[in-house]
Structure formats: C-alpha cells, structure tokens
Amino acid sequence: MEGQGKTQMIPRVKLGTQGLEVSKLGYGCMGLTGVYNSPVSDEVGISIIKDAFNKGITFFDTSDVYGPRTNEILVGKALKELPREKIQLATKFGIVKLDQTGLMINGRPEYVRACCEESLKRLGVDYIDLYYQHRIDKTVPIEETVGELKKLVEEGKVRYIGLSEASSDTIRRAHAVHPITAVQMEWSLWTREIEEEIVPLCRELGIGIVPYSPLGRGFFGGRGVTESVPTNSFLVSHPRFTGENLEKNKTLYVRLENLAMKHHCAPSQLALAWILHQGDDVVPIPGTTKIKNLDDNIGSLKVKLTKEDLEEISNVVREEEVTGSRTSSQFEKAGWKYANTPPKDINSSA
Template sequence: MIATRKLGELTVGAEGLGLMGMSQAYGVRNDDNESIATIHRALDLGVTLLDTANVYGPETNERLLGRAIADRRDRAIVATKFGIVWGADGSMGARGDAAYVKQCAEQSLTRLGIDHIDLYYQHRVDPTVPIEETWGALSELVAAGKVRHLGISEASADTIRRAHAVHPITALQSEWSLWTRDIEAEIVPTARELGIGIVPFSPLGRGFLTGSITSTDDLPADDMRRRLPRFADGNIDTNLAIVTALRDLAAEKDVTPGQLALAWVLSRGADVVPIPGTKRRTYLEQNVAAAGITLTADDLARIEAAAPRDAIAGARYPEELARAAGK
C-alpha cells in the first residue's frame, strides 16, 4: 500500500490514476475488463484518486468508472471534470456558465451512478464567463451535497486566486513533469500560498519519458500524440536524448526511466499527487513502485542535468488545442 498525501483537506493515495487512456486518445483498443481490473488493482494498492472527465470517450469513461466502483464506492475518491467543449474544426473551447455547470454535474452523477462527486474540476476556464459565476455555481453544488471538493485545471495564477476567493480550491490539476515545467514559476507558488494541492497530469510526458516511444512509427495511427509537436519529426530526436540520459541514471538505481521520472514528480512536495494514466495492471504496478524510490540531493541534481528545464523541443499542444489552456 502506498502512503497517503493531502490535497487541501482531502486525503488520497500519494499517486492517483488517470483514466482517460482507457477510453480515448492513445490508440484506443478498448478492453473494459482489463481497465476495470486495473482500477480494482489500483484501489487494492492504495491508489484512491480516480480521475475521469465528461469529455473522455466522450462520456463512456465516466460510465466505465461507475461500473468499476459500483461495489467499492467507499474506497474510491472520484474526480471528474466539466468545461471542455469541442468545435467543429477540432479546436478546444470551454464553457462555464452557471446553468451548464449544474447540468454537467447532474449528468456526471448519473453516468457514474453515485450520489456525490468527491472532487469536481473546472477542466478549462471559459474566457467569456466571469470565473465568479462559474465558481458561484460550483459552490452551490457543494452546499447541495452533490460535490464534496472543488478543483481547477490549467488555470492562471490570477484565475486561481479569483476562484479561490469564491470557494476554496482543493486541487489544481495541470501538466507537470520533467518535460513540462511551465507551472513552477508562478502557479505552484500561488497554489502553495493558498493551501491548494497539486495534481500533475501526464507526469510521464504522455508516455515519452518511459523510453518506450522512439519514433512516431511506434504510435498507432489514431493516437493523438501524432498531433503533438514534441512527437514530430525533428523534435522527437532531440527529446530522445533526454530519455537516453534518464535511462542511464535509472539503470544505476535499478529502476525504469518512467519510474525515475515519476519519482522526480513525487519529490516536488508532499502536496503533489500525480495521476499517471494506464489501462493495464502491469504498468500500474510499475508506477506505484515509483512511490517507494528515494531520491538523494545528488540524484535530483543529476536528473535536472539530464533533463534541463528548457531542453525540450516543441510546444505542448498544436495551436487548435492550445487556445483554451492556461486561462
């Protein structure tokens, strides 16, 4: 069993489990039986924070999680999200008006088959709606007992402060890993000042830091990573040099590159609970083992030297996916 950590006042396992890949994005070949077995194994290992969203699938991921926890609801911390909407051109947008917030919550509760959501995130911030309106609606959901804790994802420091002034934020979910460190300068200090826990998504660089991807040819034809600049020809070779350096360091500690990268994220602080995603028990167990890795000051210095903050080639997202991020 892994140790626990605190996100604000919410106690969870030191690692969570991202469920998106069970239903979309990474060359999905759905195996619901294995996915459910992976969720059950996560709970057995103390991985209690189970992370989904209404847009994963869409909708099917919430239903899958609902099936998986139907007979073990008391052991699971259910986190889901609202707010992302997709344009006809494939661009990512956001919606945060009060009526939509409440509608999404009711729909998620139905799909999940539960009477309350443990942690409800605003997935992306709607630039056309004052954050105070969105969070006013969220606070009403808490008052009604339909939601226990509130979170926000990919938000700016100013937006975090404004939302927190309406209702306390329990968790901030943003991308954070050895190849995405944008939040360190301003957003992490803001979260810590306000007592907000940090939930890094893609802590393994969308799988790249595991060393299992050496070219775009390794990715299925329908894998969304083929659209990401960091996996593009020209960038991927530069980024592979970092993985090679991590592999050498990992071998010295008799761990995998992915475990070393995940241990680095876990070392960022006791208020950090990464949610590596997987749909297989084997990889889940490897990820959980990373929580037992101790990194010395020398280890951390060598990791930083192997993966310098500004060495990654390529943007996080292509333009059509980037417009709604970081508001």
C-alpha cells in the same frame, strides 16, 4: 466487496487544506477510452481500475469530455464493484467536443450545474469528491462559475472544488469565492512552467497540486523511443513526438535512462519519483492500460531521492533543451471556442 481488507501499499496524503485525503499516487482514467491508444473493453478497463484499487490507489480521475462521456460510464461500472466510501473520485466539466468544429469551453453557471447532474448519473454516485473546471472560460467571470460550484458543495453534490490549467490570477480570484482544494496542471520533467508561479501560489493558499501527464505523455516510459507511437494516437501530431523534434528529444530519454541505471529503476520510475518528491502536496495521476505499467508506476514510490539526486535529474532533462510545444498541434489549429456562441444543443453535450 473486492478490495476491502486489502493492505494499503500506497501512503495517504492531504490534498489541499480543506480535508480531502487521497492516495499519494492517483490513476488517470482518460486512456481507457482512447486518445493515446485504441479504447479497451469495459471488462479490461474495470479490471485495471479494480487492480489499481487493490494495490492501494484510491484517487481516480476522469472527465465528461473523455470519450466523450463514455469514460465516466466505464468508471461508474467499476465503482459498483468497489467500496465507494474508500474512493476519491475526481471528474471535470467545461470542455465540449463539437462535431467537426473543434472544442468549446463553457463555464456558465447553468452549464456547470447541468454537467454535474449528468456526471452524477453516468458515474452512478450521489456525490463527486473533487470537481474540476477543466479549462477556464474567458467569457465568464470565474467568480460566477465558482459561485455555482459553491452551491453544489452546499447541496452535497460536490465535496471539493478544483481548477485545471488555470492562471495564477484565476486561481486567486476563484479561491476568494470558495476554497480551491486542488489545481491540476501538466507537470513533468519536460513540462515545468508551473514551477515559477503556480506552485508557490498553491502553497501560499493551501491548494494541492495534481500533475497530469507526469511521464511526459508516456515519453519517459519509452513512447516514441523504445516503442512506436500508435497510428491512432493523438501523439502522432504532437510537436514533441514528430520529426526532428522527436529525434532531438530522444537524447533526453537516453540521459534519463543512464541515470535510472544508477538508481536501479526504470526511466519511467525515475521520472515519476522526481514528481513524487516535489512535495507532500503533489499527487500525480499517471494513466495506463497495462498492468505492468501500473505496477511500475506504483513501484516508483519505493525510489528514494535526495535533494542532490533531484537536482541531478533536473539537469539531465533541462527544460530549455526540450524541442517542441507541449500542446498538440490539433488543438492549436482548432483553437478554443467559448460559450458566448454556443451550439443549440449545448446542454445535451454535458
């Protein structure tokens, strides 16, 4: 199979203390089926995933809501051309995309199981390495949701459990039912809320941290600054990428760009290196549809930073200077619906 015998260029790290080992840099697959750009063809998507693997990335992240569902199908096709035993596959459940009526969160035990079964089929695998609850259902006690996830672990369908965008109280309660291996949160130079409570708690409990959007949804790669935001991207309505907010935020990019010259790297590489240096238990999952960007992301592993460097980088992009909410306005307007009022076809939305 392709990829076998290739030299691993990326260090391996323990994600959490439960035994999961992954590449220090992961790959977020969401963008392959749209959201930030137009979807790529299956052929292109598969080739990017295979290229990432051949360059040492073994940790791949998807979700049933991406597409919806088409992202898992694409990842499943790529997996057929790679050695499954060398891949750490993460997917998620819990967000249901409703026609014209926004999004719903569902953490009911029966839904957890239905989603897992459907994801296994779409991915074409016998087990999921890391299964996340994508968002927390406030109408269902976390103990019930994780209790069902625990059963899936015992049955061998899931190896490790994760949570995404969870509060510290939820993480602690969930961990008491079954060890949580990883928590996925938005974390980048301009989104740093998790540093006060979530990061210390994860380290107390031995939980790995998986930052999504580690490049600020592409901002520190130049999106909205050196390149325009595509008209079909959800970023056209994102508070940080629109109007005066974007103009003010551009000054942060220029500062980082100037500092990157000192380190002989691209601004995106410096931003990603900053995240990579936050700890061995931190594994970011940047996504891209371009091989050049993939190579740049991998190249960030070669950027070595001292404690003083990290402080300097933090100081050029101060959180209090970032203009605009981190949450897309379309989500804020739609709001979240919960599983206490599910649509009739809820199980078919897995």
